Amino acid sequence: MSTAASVPARPGETNERERNGESDTLTQETAFEILSCRRRRHVVHYLLQRGEPTSLHELSKQLAAWENEISPEAVTYEQRMRVYTALRQAHLPKMDDAAIVRFDANGGTIRLTDDATKLEVYLDIVPHDGLPWSSYYLGLCGVAVGVLTAALLELFPFNLLPGIAWGFVVVALFSASAVAHKRHDERHHLGQEGKPPI
Known part of the structure; x- marks a missing residue:
């Protein structure tokens, strides 16, 4: 997994942000948008657990297991592919744009950025378990x-x-x-x- 640890940002991304005067600092609005989706919270949870980059195959298998309340070994191809497709087409590109993860679509690898650790601050604000x-x-x-x-x-x-x-x-x-x-x-x-x- 050591080669995956150096997954680069998408070509030209840093220069484009610098030209637009954007910063990589996580905004409150972005944090709320990312955390509003349970599947994206599960992505962050899994990547924090692993502490290293992972493959889209492994990520989708584990998320499918959590969502269906079964073990990863019991996940069917259809269950995994539903999660895989949603992650690849929607969630991971959105999280990559927000600089929460770096998603290498060609290599199928995902790693957390430093900004991901800042999400924890907003979890108490996002309602998820009743009375604040x-x-x-x-x-x-x-x-x-x-x-x-x-x-x-x-x-x-x-x-x-x-x-x-x-x-x-x-x-x-x-x-x-x-x-x-x-x-x-x-x-x-x-x-x-x-x-x-x-």
């Missing part, structure tokens, strides 16, 4: 304020414990939430072992 953490913490703050206010006013049943005890309860809630948030982020990190998190 920002909304969760806002709700938790509301609950904390309500509990502490009720304890301060000595309303039943909050008067059964001293105010300081309710303060510890609030701290414990935030601590447990922070631990859960941390574990959630680790499980939903692109490039971790196993199937894609999103």
Whole structure:
């Protein structure tokens, strides 16, 4: 795979970008567009897992396995070709244009660019698994304020414990939430072992 590691950018691409005053810096709009498609997220996940360039054949086989929830060995020719065609004709050229991957269509090899590592920043913003953490913490703050206010006013049943005890309860809630948030982020990190998190 060492020869694939030096897959060049398409001929004239760098000069064309320089002439147009474009930079290779990943924009927020581009990141959202790339991450909005599950199959493209799976491409990034697989390439991060491997840590080296891969062939279109291997990439399409693994994505077909994930999409059909089967092992790569059980993927049929038709399942792989559906993914292969979509990757070759649409997704990989789009990701190459966005400088997320370098796709050598002639050689059939794909590698990540440095910009691909910047995509992780946007994953919390792209909705993919329900309630955003920002909304969760806002709700938790509301609950904390309500509990502490009720304890301060000595309303039943909050008067059964001293105010300081309710303060510890609030701290414990935030601590447990922070631990859960941390574990959630680790499980939903692109490039971790196993199937894609999103």
